[in-house]
Amino acid sequence: MPDLGKYADTVLSAYGLSALLLLGLLVMTLRRGAKVRAELAAVEQRVKSNG
Amino acid sequence: MSIWEYANPKKFLRTTERILPPLWLVSGVLILGGLIWGFFFTPDDYRQGSTVKIIYLHVPAALMAINAWFMMLVASLIWVIRRHHVSALAAKAAAPVGVVMTLIALITGAIWGQPMWGTWWAWDPRLTSFLVLFLFYLGYIALWEAIDNPDTAADLTSILCLVGSVFAVLSRYAVNFWNQGLHQGASLSLDKQENVADVFAYPLYACMAGFILFFLVLVLYRTGTEIRLRRMKALLARERMSDA
Helix, strand or coil: CCCCHHHHHHHHHHHHHHHHHHHHHHHHHHHHHHHHHHHHHHHHHHHHHCC | CCHHHHHCHHHHHHHHHHHHHHHHHHHHHHHHHHHHHHHHHCCCECCCEHHHHHHHHHHHHHHHHHHHHHHHHHHHHHHHHHCCHHHHHHHHHHHHHHHHHHHHHHHHHHHHHHHHHCCCCCCCHHHHHHHHHHHHHHHHHHHHHHCCCHHHHHHHHHHHHHHHHHHHHHHHHHHHHCCCCCCCCCCCCCCCCCCCCHHHHHHHHHHHHHHHHHHHHHHHHHHHHHHHHHHHHHHHHHHHHHHC
């Protein structure tokens, strides 16, 4: 860990909040993508079986 | 082969399925590599101390906040002119990514500004135009959600995108237009005297490349999700009609 001196809180809070936002965006994107994919597969299956 | 082939949703999905895995990997390596390089292996600035390390987040996020809006503008214009649904969905998919980038730029800017300028916020031209751009992003997302008919939503959000582009341009060039305010000029310049020192610039380039690729993969993935959602709605509507 580098010595951040008197600005340690400043630098770490910037990195922490940015990581939180980027990871949040990534997780939400992947979860929504997986959910829509599964729902579409179920609808397509139902449409297919109903002819 | 023409770029318009990708306006076909099936072709778009097939192509993105193939190219997304390596793009995820490269964007992750560039962002993590650039941030680790910048955080652990660069010296403090003689004036700003260790706060200079915030540059590796602030500048790439600000870059993408502005360019995401321009990408949305191009996609919206393609929708307005050629009526390709994939381009309208790509613009819709990019907005949440752009809003997060703008938020990161605003938050890291405030955190960085506090020790350097003695204030979290100032009504400086660049800061203010960035805040307005953030509000435009929120308005754009809200407008998509507020309108049921997707074609009408795409039309109206395209107009909003066109209007908001003024603030995207202002966000980029406010410092040059009004030579006042707290925010410094561009960190990167072709002029050696004005450009940040190489020791800071190289990890910054890696982070910028990583953020650009990360934006690209997120938009491609999210556009795929929007295309699937649109198909699902069409199937459900057809099902309801045949039931009635």
